[in-house]
Amino acid sequence: MKSRILVVWIGSIFLSSLTFLSSCKKINEATELGDDLVPAVDNVHTFEVALNTVTNNVLFADTTLVGYYDLATLGDLNDPEFGHSHANTCFSISPSSFGRYPFIKNDGNLKIDSVVLSLSYQAAYGDTLNDGVQTLRVYEVDPNSGFNDTSYYRTYYKFSDPASDFATTGPELGSATFSIKHLQDSIPLTRPGDTTKVNNVVRIRLDNSLGARFTQYDSINGPNGGFYNDSIFRTLFRGFSVKADPTGNALSYFNLSDLTKTKLTVYFTYGTTDTSSFDFYHSTNGQSNYINRENGGNYLAYLNSGAGDQVYLQSTPGSYVNIKIPSLDALGNKTIHRAELVAIKIPSARDDIFTAPIQLMLDRKNSNTPDTVFMLEKDLIVDASGTAGFSSFGGRLLPDNTVRFNISRYIQSVLTRHVANDTLRIYAPLRTKVFNSTFHDYLPLAVNGQIAKGRLVLGGGTYPDSTMRLRLRIIYSDL
Secondary structure, eight states, rough: OOOOOOOOOSSSSOOEEEEEOOOHHHHHHHHHHTTTTOOOSSSSOEEEEEEEEEEEEEOOOOOOOOOTOEEEEEEEEEEEEEEEEEEEEOOEEEEEEOOSOTTTTOOEEEEEEEEEEEEEEEEEEEETTTOOOOEEEEEEETTTSOOOOOOGTTTOOOOOOOSOOEEEEEEEEEEEEEEGGGTTTOOOEEETEEEEEOOOOOOOOOOOOHHHHHHHHHHSSSSSSTTOOHHHHHHOOOEEEEESOOOEEEEEEEEETTTTTTTEEEEETTTSOEEEEEEEEEOOSEEEEEEEEEEOOOHHHHHHHHHOOOEEEEEETTEEEEEEEEGGGGGGGOOOOEEEEEEBBOOTTTTTTTOOOOOOOEEEETTTOTTOOOOOOOSSSSTTTTOOOOOHEEEOTTTTTEEEEEEEHHHHHHHHOOOOOOEEEEESSSSSEETTTTTEEEEEOOOOSSTTTEEEEEOOOTTTTTGHHHHHHHEEEOO
């Protein structure tokens, strides 16, 4: 049977004038979405309707803070649809042990062989196959920059704050150029009598003068006691600033808290002994990751115009879309079997390279409290561990190029309990914090695993092709 899709715009047209068309595809669609309790649409007892939406694109005033376990991103990319992005990071290091001098003895027999900064590679986003060559340059953070000041040990910096790209001091300490697609290849690390292999690591050779400087620290409680405790060490060395060259067309993601692969290693010999080494780690808070977005292409045009025929979603720090469903107020008192917000991906420049975010978030903004967003807590269930049930709620780009959110309970509440028909909001955060009316508190939710990864263009509420418009699909029965 050939499928027929019904789209009904409810506004000035009252329900008695609606024409409902049956559809084998629609009957089966509920089962495909995992909800086998939805009855078949027979247009006698059970009906289906699609409600028009009003959409507009908004730039997100991002407040996301960089946490210790967040993956740090580095790189540069130019997206013809969304514009330019660039990312740098700063982080502190600490000696692997305190209370002893690690270089045996500081005299004429001590020699620095090499100093290597290793970064644990985790993932990438962008054109990693054709244009995935990156260059990273390492500097020392200026001790007067405000980064990891003694009063800031527990400070978290914003991804979108230019001030978090802290000033540096002195010359470049070292650099490395690498191909992202080859980082999974094993590389040998050879020391006298020992050869090991590592992969997914970027190794940056630094100037030996940094190692020589560390040898001048002592292990007693005093102004030079860098190996006495962490507080003194950080007054002597604030941390590293790692900056990406404006090349490569990709962002790389590194785990700074991976103590097995992210570290600074100072290799040294003392007298006639074999080469020894001492490691420094990013073991406590003290990190920033500035991501600069220079909006461009059609994305910038839609942000400026306010047009709603296309929806532009850029992952944090990025944008969101406001969605209003005015015709929902005219639907009346119904039993809702299924209500889902349906959006359809439309083609955009290089969307084969600059792919969609893994997970989208949907919440609502109350017109009476414009600065507060509310969780759709009846549909997005959070378990005792704080994990949100996105698998049943939806929000992922499906193989049929649709994004669907199951908001059946919220729509039922609007129709029968007269809960406000609020403005909905779709966005792609790293994490978010929304008010949960059931718990009467704000709940932090982890949404995506990497910052600034993913973008997506969807048909908006007035997209020319009505079958591609963002809409609210409802299967219901009359009371």
